[in-house]
Amino acid sequence: MYKNIKPHYFSIDAIMAAQEKIPCRFIKKVESIGFLDSSIPEKEDDESDPKIELPFWMVKVFLIEKSIQFDMPKAYNEIYRGVLMADANVVDLFKLCKHFYLFGKFLSQLEHREAYEVRKILIQTFIDRFKQTMDWAQNINDNLPCFDRLDCLERLIFNDARVAQQQLNTYLTDGSGQMEIAAMILNYKKRKMNENRILE
Amino acid sequence: MNIYPAEIEFMAENEIIQIVPTFNHASHVHLICGSYGPFRAGLPLNVPIWVAMNLRQKKTCRILAPDWMALDKLQERLEEEKASKFFTQLPSNYYLEITQMLLTVASEDIPQGNEIKTAVKDLWDLRIAKLRSSVDLFIKEGRVQASLNHLTPMEINSVRPVFPDTLDALMTLHEQINSNDDRDDGSQSSSATPGSASFSLSM
Numbered sequence: 001m002y003k004n005i006k007p008h009y010f011s012i013d014a015i016m017a018a019q020e021k022i023p024c025r026f027i028k029k030v031e032s033i034g035f036l037d038s039s040i041p042e043k044e045d046d047e048s049d050p051k052i053e054l055p056f057w058m059v060k061v062f063l064i065e066k067s068i069q070f071d072m073p074k075a076y077n078e079i080y081r082g083v084l085m086a087d088a089n090v091v092d093l094f095k096l097c098k099h100f101y102l103f104g105k106f107l108s109q110l111e112h113r114e115a116y117e118v119r120k121i122l123i124q125t126f127i128d129r130f131k132q133t134m135d136w137a138q139n140i141n142d143n144l145p146c147f148d149r150l151d152c153l154e155r156l157i158f159n160d161a162r163v164a165q166q167q168l169n170t171y172l173t174d175g176s177g178q179m180e181i182a183a184m185i186l187n188y189k190k191r192k193m194n195e196n197r198i199l200e
Numbered sequence: 201m202n203i204y205p206a207e208i209e210f211m212a213e214n215e216i217i218q219i220v221p222t223f224n225h226a227s228h229v230h231l232i233c234g235s236y237g238p239f240r241a242g243l244p245l246n247v248p249i250w251v252a253m254n255l256r257q258k259k260t261c262r263i264l265a266p267d268w269m270a271l272d273k274l275q276e277r278l279e280e281e282k283a284s285k286f287f288t289q290l291p292s293n294y295y296l297e298i299t300q301m302l303l304t305v306a307s308e309d310i311p312q313g314n315e316i317k318t319a320v321k322d323l324w325d326l327r328i329a330k331l332r333s334s335v336d337l338f339i340k341e342g343r344v345q346a347s348l349n350h351l352t353p354m355e356i357n358s359v360r361p362v363f364p365d366t367l368d369a370l371m372t373l374h375e376q377i378n379s380n381d382d383r384d385d386g387s388q389s390s391s392a393t394p395g396s397a398s399f400s401l402s403m
Contacts, residue, residue, distance in 0.1 A: 006372050105373065123373045131336045134362055138332075157365050164202055164361040168354075171205035175304055 007102060013152055017099035017106060021053040024070035030062070056106055063110060072114050073097070076104060081121045088128035093151040100151040101126065129154065137161035202361055208353050209301065212294035213250040217302075218264040220244050221255065249298065253305045263306040268292060269299065271312050274319040281326050287350045296324050296354055327355055335359055339366060 007014030054062075062068035074080060075097040084091060093100045101122055108119040136146045137158045150158055214233055221239040228237035229251075236247045244264060247255075255261040267273065268291035280288050292298055299320045307313045331351070338346050 006368070101369070101373065119373070123370065126370060126373060127340055127342070130339050130366060134332065134336070137362070153369055157362055157369070160202075160361040160365060164358070167202075168205050168358060171209070172300075175300060 013099060013102055017102035018057045019055050020073065020097065020099065020103045021055055022059050022070045022073050022107075023051065023053050024059055024062075024068050025051045026062075026067060027069050028065070028067035030065075030067050056103065060110065070110070070112070072107065072112065072118065073103075075100060076107060076114075076118050076121070078114075081117060084121055084125050088125040089132050091125075092149045093125075093129075093154070094149055098152055101153045126154075133158055134161060138165045203353075203357050205354065205357070208294070208357060209297045211353065212297035212301070213253075214248050215292065215294055215298060216246045217249050217252050217266060217298075218244045219247055219252045219255065219261045220264060221261040223260050249301060253301060256306045256309075263302060263309045265302065265310045266292065266298070268295070269302070269310065269316060271315050271319060274316060274323065278319060278323050278326070281323060287327060287330065287348060289350045290323075290352065293352045294354070295352065296320060324355075327351075328358060331355055331359060335363060339370070 007017075054068075059068060059070055063070075071077070080096070097103055104118055104122045108115045108122070112118075133150060133154050138161060147155070147158065220242060222241050223239060224241050225237060225239035228235040229239075231248070231251075233248055236245065236251065239245065252261065252263050256263055268277075273291075277288070277290065299317060302310060303313050303317055310316065331348070334346070334348060337343075
């Protein structure tokens with residue numbers, strides 16, 4: 001419980017989310033960085049087709065120098081925002097973007113004219129989907145088909161809810177069962193017996 | 201950390217219940233939770249549930265069902281719960297656990313055991329449904345304060361794993377709106393965020 005919903009420096013989820021690609025175009029000439037990624041064409045020669053996809057962390061660096069412009073990725077563009085606004089429950093978020101909320105949060109921190117809309121849609125989507133997530137976690141036994149549609153953040157919550165629900169169900173059907181002796185006490189008893197034997 | 205249902209049952213075991221012993225024991229029994237006794241065959245006395253269950257399993261006593269554990273009383277509660285929009289105060293904070301424990305150990309001592317079990321389960325289902333819809337409403341409307349009275353520990357525990365994390369996630373999403381969006385119209389930033397949300401669940 002109280003999972004790290006807030007990403008920290010070493011959060012794998014945050015690192016993965018920062019790897020998501022963003023479509024962007026260079027507005028300035030940037031030299032000698034082509035070696036970083038073979039899929040990036042050499043900027044020096046390639047003025048004609050400047051539209052490429054770069055991971056978020058790289059875009060962030062270029063944005064500081066104001067040498068790049070980016071568009072909102074597919075999951076956050078106007079069309080998908082409309083879909084999410086209409087009914088967030090039917091969207092397969094995991095397919096759309098594995099780290100929908102985290103990546104969306106990163107994106108909305110960048111300077112972009114749609115950033116505010118993205119922020120709003122993140123919150124709205126989360127709220128709209130919450131009841132469904134909770135219902136699935138607490139009611140459906142065979143959870144796989146719906147679990148696939150949850151984003152990573154929702155999965156965290158889903159898993160927690162599920163484990164607790166299963167404990168409760170087990171309790172309701174089977175009762176609490178026998179208490180077990182803590183391992184520490186068992187070991188202690190063994191040690192005592194051993195000591196007594198040595199003394200004798 | 202989550203609390204296991206079994207741990208809540210453990211807390212419930214300290215509730216007091218009446219038994220009729222079938223043996224004599226003149227002096228008091230001194231326990232951490234209090235002193236109980238003397239035990240006289242045929243005379244009812246109060247003991248914690250765990251003592252009662254232990255004695256019952258050795259067949260040295262008969263358990264008297266608590267007052268509320270009668271079919272008509274439970275039906276009454278059920279009706280009251282149905283009629284009320286809020287949670288009603290129940291006679292015991294551990295109604296589910298106590299019913300479960302007593303019916304497992306001493307089902308012969310309790311008249312209409314099966315019906316009681318169903319009635320208690322109905323009551324539980326009704327209250328859980330209410331709790332879930334309040335939680336959902338709370339999240340959906342982005343409220344900042346709510347208070348639910350007369351919840352039992354087991355019921356609170358059923359939302360415990362979901363609720364704080366959900367609020368946490370929402371708060372994280374909200375955070376930047378307030379910090380980065382000074383340029384926006386005041387309508388958004390003036391609305392309170394769930395970051396300051398308080399949801400008090402009390403028994």
